[in-house]
Amino acid sequence: xxxxxxxxxxxxxxxxxxxxxxxxxxxxxxxxxxxxxxxxxxxxxxxxxxxxxxxxxxxxxxxxxxxxxxxxxxxxxxxxxxxxxxxxxxxxxxxxxxxxxxxxxxxxxxxxxxxxxxxxxxxxxxxxxxxxxxxxxxxxxxxxxxxxxxxxxxxxxxxxxxxxxxxxxxxxxxxxxxxxxxxxxxxxxxxxxxxxxxxxxxxxxxxxxxxxxxxxxxxxxxxxxxxxxxxxxxxxxxxxxxxxxxxxxxxxxxxxxxxxxxxxxxxxxx
Amino acid sequence: xxxxxxxxxxxxxxxxxxxxxxxxxxxxxxxxxxxxxxxxxxxxxxxxxxxxxxxxxxxxxxxxxxxxxxxxxxxxxxxxxxxxxxxxxxxxxxxxxxxxxxxxxxxxxxxxxxxxxxxxxxxxxxxxxxxxxxxxxxxxxxxxxxxxxxxxxxxxxxxxxxxxxxxxxxxxxxxxxxxxxxxxxx
Numbered sequence: 001x002x003x004x005x006x007x008x009x010x011x012x013x014x015x016x017x018x019x020x021x022x023x024x025x026x027x028x029x030x031x032x033x034x035x036x037x038x039x040x041x042x043x044x045x046x047x048x049x050x051x052x053x054x055x056x057x058x059x060x061x062x063x064x065x066x067x068x069x070x071x072x073x074x075x076x077x078x079x080x081x082x083x084x085x086x087x088x089x090x091x092x093x094x095x096x097x098x099x100x101x102x103x104x105x106x107x108x109x110x111x112x113x114x115x116x117x118x119x120x121x122x123x124x125x126x127x128x129x130x131x132x133x134x135x136x137x138x139x140x141x142x143x144x145x146x147x148x149x150x151x152x153x154x155x156x157x158x159x160x161x162x163x164x165x166x167x168x169x170x171x172x173x174x175x176x177x178x179x180x181x182x183x184x185x186x187x188x189x190x191x192x193x194x195x196x197x198x199x200x201x202x203x204x205x206x207x208x209x210x211x212x213x214x215x216x217x218x219x220x221x222x223x224x225x226x227x228x229x230x231x232x233x234x235x236x237x238x239x240x241x242x243x244x245x246x247x248x249x250x251x252x253x254x255x256x257x258x259x260x261x262x263x264x265x266x267x268x269x270x
Numbered sequence: 271x272x273x274x275x276x277x278x279x280x281x282x283x284x285x286x287x288x289x290x291x292x293x294x295x296x297x298x299x300x301x302x303x304x305x306x307x308x309x310x311x312x313x314x315x316x317x318x319x320x321x322x323x324x325x326x327x328x329x330x331x332x333x334x335x336x337x338x339x340x341x342x343x344x345x346x347x348x349x350x351x352x353x354x355x356x357x358x359x360x361x362x363x364x365x366x367x368x369x370x371x372x373x374x375x376x377x378x379x380x381x382x383x384x385x386x387x388x389x390x391x392x393x394x395x396x397x398x399x400x401x402x403x404x405x406x407x408x409x410x411x412x413x414x415x416x417x418x419x420x421x422x423x424x425x426x427x428x429x430x431x432x433x434x435x436x437x438x439x440x441x442x443x444x445x446x447x448x449x450x451x452x453x454x455x456x
Contacts, residue, residue, distance in 0.1 A: 097402045143399025144392030151391065262311065263406030266395045 043099070043106035046085075051075070051254045054086040056124035063164040070171065070184055072254070078179045080116045080137070081109045081257065084167060089125040096123070096267055100130040110134040110259020117259035118174065120167065126269075129154050131174075133264040140178050143266050149173055150268035158270040294430035301418040305439060308411035309357075312442065315404040316351060316364060322400060323348050323371075326393045330374060333384035337377055343370045357440045364404075371397070408442045415439045 046053065051071035052064050059067065071082050085103055090096060100121040110117025115136035122129055131146040149170050157166025175182055327344055330337070347370040351363040375394070378384050385391075419438045422431035 097405075101406060142392075142396065144395045146399075147395030148388075148392060263403040264399055265402070266399060 043102040048107035052084045056086045056088045058163040073185045082118045086122045100132045104132045104261045108256025108258045111257040115260040128269045130267045131265045134259045138264040147266035155270040305414045308414045311407040
């Protein structure tokens with residue numbers, strides 16, 4: 001035993017293992033230290049925090065807000081998450097169908113179990129349109145219907161440069177297909193001053209800090225008593241809704257519920 | 271205590287081996303089920319396409335009844351696809367079907383009245399949607415196969431896979447020739 005140790009030392013390898021270990025760690029962490037450059041058009045790089053994402057400037061600010069509030073209203077009343085994404089053009093080396101599927105999945109449109117998301121993708125310069133339909137909505141919006149909405153509502157309106165009216169009419173048409181009983185909020189989707197924006201910031205912040213503080217305190221106390229923290233954890237943290245709205249989200253915000261897509265929908269152009 | 275040292279070591283090794291076997295066994299089963307699920311999705315879409323075809327053919331016939339050759343070709347491709355067994359066979363039959371459909375749609379281009387038909391437009395959308403779902407299903411199936419194949423070939427999982435008699439699964443691959451089929455575009 002002792003001889004072995006001596007031998008090792010003689011070989012001058014007392015530093016060898018630690019160095020090897022550090023090298024190993026380094027290579028392991030390499031991707032974390034130098035992350036691969038994120039492509040601007042990479043679906044994962046886009047931030048889906050609203051129902052409408054317009055990077056091509058086809059919609060005016062108030063139009064975008066109105067559309068978002070219509071979609072948010074529809075989501076709240078029927079749980080179906082419809083999104084509108086407008087981009088300047090398709091990134092190279094991808095197809096419209098593949099890209100819109102990636103977008104829909106990155107945005108996590110629709111509720112997890114219901115797969116009831118829908119994504120309308122508009123590419124300004126390519127003059128292309130795609131309606132991506134969540135697996136759970138395929139029965140209600142068949143590919144043929146989606147194609148018809150593109151051909152008869154979106155394309156003619158876009159040809160007249162009427163982007164907002166076209167998108168809104170298409171969305172209302174699709175909403176009607178999904179839930180005929182749905183009636184847009186007063187004024188046909190007119191934007192009610194969203195209560196989220198009027199939510200006073202400071203009191204909310206204080207409330208949040210309060211909750212966090214006490215939940216930490218709570219956990220520590222429970223620890224000391226020897227309880228398992230999971231059973232007695234603060235309600236706020238345990239019940240994270242898988243979709244829908246957390247406690248303090250404004251009504252304009254969007255949070256994907258993780259619905260599934262499998263390539264249903266239709267493509268078109270104008 | 272010293273007396274049992276050997277026994278403990280042996281027991282430790284046995285436990286380690288059994289644990290490893292069970293672990294890999296379960297992971298293979300999970301991956302295999304994943305593949306089966308994705309394959310079922312492909313089959314669903316092949317079936318859906320086959321179901322759409324009679325409607326499509328009927329609509330085209332209403333405007334272009336004299337294009338007999340293409341109708342027979344489609345009918346043949348369809349029955350071949352419905353009768354195909356196994357991955358390789360289905361891949362081939364599916365490619366033949368795609369090429370026949372491509373020709374049918376190319377023919378339809380020559381009939382403005384047909385193109386203006388609402389029903390035909392809707393059927394084309396359905397068909398394009400099915401093709402797209404099929405390609406997505408194919409992609410996901412191939413991803414699942416890739417994960418599985420990589421898993422069973424890597425050591426030490428490979429040893430367990432060998433004991434279970436598992437083999438690499440086939441990809442759903444379309445030959446280059448078949449890929450040049452006129453695409454269903456709108």
